[in-house]
Amino acid sequence: MKKLHDDAVAALDGVLFDGMTIMAGGFGLCGIPENLILALRDSGVKDLTVISNNAGVDDFGLGLLLQTRQIKKMISSYVGENKEFERQYLSGELELEFNPQGTLAERCRAGGAGIPGFYTKTGVGTIIADGKEHKEFGGETYILETGLVADLSIVKAWKGDEQGNLIFRKTARNFNPMMATAGKVTVAEVEELAPLGSLDPDCIHTPGIFVQRLIKGEHEKRIEQRTIRERENA
């Protein structure tokens, strides 16, 4: 079966429906599937539950889907960079479920690995633990967290081949590998489409079995906080 598609619209054809759950890779604006987010916006699909560590900024990344009110609920660990998000949440238009970042990462990993739940120390004694099963192991208290599976995962990689094998670059890896495993359908966008056989099999981060569809995208790769130092004696 052919995984490679011409563009983001073609790659999302037939998989979108209102009320669906979508995982979106990235940390801040780093390693986000820019092309697929734009195609989601243009598709008009709505009432989405979006699982993503952050919510983009007002005019880029997932912030675009907030502007168009396509998102009903976010599951995230940190949304501090998005004013529209804060406005919609405080006015009750948007549901929000905060997950600790490591718990969110592990929920995605577990979901993709067929693990329905796991115990963690993270959040014990906080509001995150409210209503969750508590259990002692070796004299320490842990809470039960559940694995997450999405109707669709959209991820961004540096290089990929037509089999869907993916390699990520530097800190743009972040949530992408786990989310790739946890989508009923996973669509990846890559910066470089590598000829089959040119990627070192020992260096594949995400094996192609987890990726059903693939496109080559064009990436703006916007920087959220450009922080530099001055050269001494320059």
Place this chain on the structure above:
Amino acid sequence: MPWDRNDMARRAAQELQDGFYVNLGIGIPTLVANYIPEGVDVTLQSENGMLGMGPFPYDDEVDPDLINAGKQTITELRRTSYFSSADSFGMIRGGHIDLSILGAMEVSEKGDLANWMIPGKMVKGMGGAMDLVAGVKRVVVVMDHASKKGDPKLLHECSLPLTGQGVVDMIITNLGVFTIDESGMKLVELAPGVTVGDVNEQTEATFEASL
């Protein structure tokens, strides 16, 4: 004279030991990297997925694929490795990180920490803070002793939603240094010119002066 931000960071840097893997939070904790003592080799972890975090880049080195947990552009070192967020929090939750230095809004005398939420006002999220305080071997808080309004931040009980329960081992403020263990909170060091009386005036928490 009480310590300023840099003095607090310099004092926090004395908690670093040779060979430590360390996670530094946003704000004053970030400054700790400027004061790593000579002869002490530490590796900085960034929880988005990097060990061996280098300094900020020069203008022509900026790489959008290379950022820290505060979303600032950074650089890599010769020792650097990259990994997924799941592996990153495996390191954190699994107790492989030696020290976490982070900021706080409130700390209780039992070591409870609140630093992620002000109900009705601030909805940013906890990010990795809950995982860090639950999993890292030792947690050091660096913060101003009192709020901008002058309210104490070292309390009997935190009033804000907790980030972690009984997780803080040490607090460094502009007035001095406190430790917390099973026996309670102790004042172990004062900033130059600061008296125990000064500290008492700005502290609600019960502590023992152990200077």
